[in-house]
Amino acid sequence: MSDIKELLEGNRKWAKNIKEVDPEFFNTLSKGQAPEYLWIGCSDSRVPANQICGLIPGDVFVHRNVANIVSLTDLNCLSVLQYAVEVLKVKKIIVCGHYSCGGVETIVKCKQFGLIDNWLTSIQEIKEQNIELIEETLEHLKHDKARYESAMVDIMCELNALHQAINLCKTTVVKTAWRKGLNFTIHSAIYGIKDGKLHQISQGIGSREEMKAAYKGAIEGIRARYLIL
DSSP states (O other): OOOOHHHHHHHHHHHHHHHHHOTTHHHHHTTOOOOSEEEEEEOOTTOOHHHHTTOOTTSEEEEEEGGGOOOTTOHHHHHHHHIIIIISOOSEEEEEEETTOHHHHHHHTTOOOSTHHHHTHHHHHHHHHHHHHHHHHTGGGTTSHHHHHHHHHHHHHHHHHHHHHHHHHTSHHHHHHHHTTOOOEEEEEEEOTTTOOEEEEEEEEOSHHHHHHHHHHHHHHHHHHHHTO
């Protein structure tokens, strides 16, 4: 019979190491959480929020799904969002994508995997909305098919994270919170699996009025990065 012995052993070693560094760590943690950040990221096993940001348990509230999608009809994501904003009072919400994202690649390369194709429809819409921008920006790479396809996946990963952050701004949870005067900002970011570095895509959005300028600035920044590849 299969078990998870190796995970339990790893857990015991981890807990022991933590207590040796800070004997009161778990006692303090058990009294409650007050994270500054809500992280909405991809389910990809290579992108653990706490580790890549150098944070410890208790520092970041996390929601993950395939391709870091923020759907206005996803009650799971919306429930996490509402709890983070209204109860935990987080100060920063980060939608983080990552390069070489399998979900984004599925759309860019027109692959089909069944049920998950329905989940990825919003990324298809992002591709269609931005196809002229993408093709114009990557025109100089068209002579090299491999580089062109790789760059298209990466630019779409950035655009996806940006658009999902904008989707956050459109939720009733965020609109209501801003109307009540709650103070927090929404950011989009991208993580590079090849080098382990995290990069901001858009400036923080703290109100509906800031959304348009932040989006425009992010698009200009994306375009500038890929024009020099």
